[in-house]
Amino acid sequence: MATVSLHTSPLEQPGTGDAGGMNVYVVEVAKRLAERGVSVDVFTRASHPDQPPVVELVPGVNVRHIPAGPFGELDKRTLAHHLCPFIFGVLRTEASNPRGHYDLVHGHYWLSGRAGLAAAHRWGVPMVQSMHTLAKVKNSHLASGDSPEPELRVRGEDHLVRSADHLVANTTDEARQLISHYGADPARISTIPPGVDLDVFTPGSRREALRHVGLPPDSEMLLFVGRLQRLKAPDVLLRAAASLLERDPRLRDRLVVAVVGGMSGSAGTEPDHLTELARSLGISDVVRVEPPRTRAELAHLYRAATATVVPSYSESFGLVAVESQACGTPVLASRVGGLPTAVHDGVSGVLVDGHAPEDYARELHRLVSEPGWRDTLGNAAVTHAAKLSWGATVDGLLNVYRGALTREPLPVAANQ
Ligand code: UDP
Structure with a gap:
């Protein structure tokens, strides 16, 4: 595929x-699809002149770099202008592929969906689409300073919803949004949660993990992991930490x-912006802004937190x-998007309405001052996460693929 x-x-x-x-x-x-005998070619845009056209990720999974637009990192907003060469590259690759034809296309994010749909129609095979994020939803929850997603994306997503043979939503919330914001047909949506690698992310001794990351055993570490985006609000954590220290110096x-x-x-x-914010809040001595880590390193950090x-x-x-x-x-x-699915409120963690730092500080204070509460939530967290394995995600996706392969294809929808 x-x-x-x-x-x-x-x-x-x-x-x-x-x-x-994503x-x-x-x-x-x-x-995991390859382990089950489904070979996968992942098409992505070439971003560097030295990238080989094909890289084997694991046996059965190839990453294919398609030249489209200038090399280097391009803002997602300009990528739509390079769709045509990308689609052309995908079609040309298939035409010269000794492994034969693809029997199904799965697009991730709307830009890939646009390209995938064109290829799927050309090959006469089903198209499955995962949006991951939706422009209309994003635009209704903008962080201050963020500009809205362009109309081109909104129209692209509208077209995909009408044209893809099947949509995969990560959460029931996303499925509802596809229906309410985009008029998607509920019969053509499957909700399949993503998973977690339960071999890498395993529970372990916090004391041991603190030692591993170079912190004393009585440390209280509050951890933020992710891209430094305004939307992810790392500043709220810094403000909450300042408020926590006011409560309990x-x-x-x-x-x-x-x-x-x-x-x-x-x-x-900018990392510098966060460092500056920490300084202005008077908490530079407790804040560390660190570069991205591998998944194995992250596991130690999570355990230590x-x-x-x-x-x-x-x-x-x-x-x-x-x-x-x-x-x-x-x-x-925060109680937004998929987080109420990912976190069992009051059982495996705590959800907060809104972004007021004091509300986060109050909950953080309880977590650091009542170790029993932290441990009760932590134990239940392991059980909650264990329900979400990538194996289950792949089971769900294989069902969707089988269904799409046996149904009549949709007629090609007019592009607006
Ligand atoms: N991640 C990582 N190293 C880092 C920071 C993040 O490997 O230093 C990974 C993290 O483990 C997670 C993913 O990036 O699997 C972020 O996914 P998430 O759904 O939390 O946010 P998204 O990036 O999709 O908005």
Whole structure:
């Protein structure tokens, strides 16, 4: 089958630039499909002249780099202008592929969907689409300073919803939004939650993990992991930490606020900006802004943390929340998007309405001052995360693929 991930390569380090949860999703699913005998070609835009045309990720999964537009990182907003050469490259690759034809296309994000749909129609095969995020939803939850998603994307998503043979939503919330905001046919949507790698993200001793990350055993670490985007609101964590220290100044010697992740294009928050904010809040001594980490390193950080904080304004699912829980660390998150699915409120973590730092500080205070509460949530977090495996995601996707392969294809919808 062909998977399209136009704007970000599965070979990139997640947590920086355009690489995030979707990259992790594409890699984890492709690897498990290959294990089950489904070979996958992932099409992505070539971003560097030295990239070979094909890279084998694991046996059965190839990443194919398609030249389209100038090399280098391009803002997602300009990528729509390079769709034609990308589609042309995908079609040409298929035409000369000794492995034969693709029997199904799965697009991730709207740009890939546009390209995937053109290829699927040309090949006469079904098209399955995962949006991951929706422009209309994003535009209704903008962080201050963020510009709205362009009308071109809204129209592109509208067209995809009418044209894809089947839509995959990450959460029931996303499925509802596809219906209410885009008029999607409920019979053509399947809700399949993403998973977590339960071999990498495992629970373990917090004391041991604190030692591993170089912190004293009585430390209280509040952890943010993800791309430094305004939408993900790392500033809310910093303000909450300042408020926490006002409540309980004795914590100062033990508190560490770790912000792990890299810059993310135009919607990004500069690491320097966060460092400056920490200084202006008078908490530079407790804040560490650190570059992206590998998944194995993240597992130690999650285990070492008192809580992982996800104060996003909008979040389609929130893999970070699930990874933290799989490591036995409760999550303090905002009640938006997929986070109410990812976190069982009051059981495996705590959800907060809105973004007032004092509300986060109140919950953080309870977590650091009542170790029993933290441990109760942490234990339940492991059980909650264990329900979300990539194996289950792939089971669901294979059902969708089988259904799409046996149904009559949809007529080609007019592009608006
Ligand atoms: N991530 C990572 N290293 C980092 C920061 C993030 O590998 O330093 C990964 C993280 O483990 C998660 C993904 O990037 O799997 C982020 O996914 P999430 O759904 O939380 O956010 P998104 O990027 O999709 O908005």
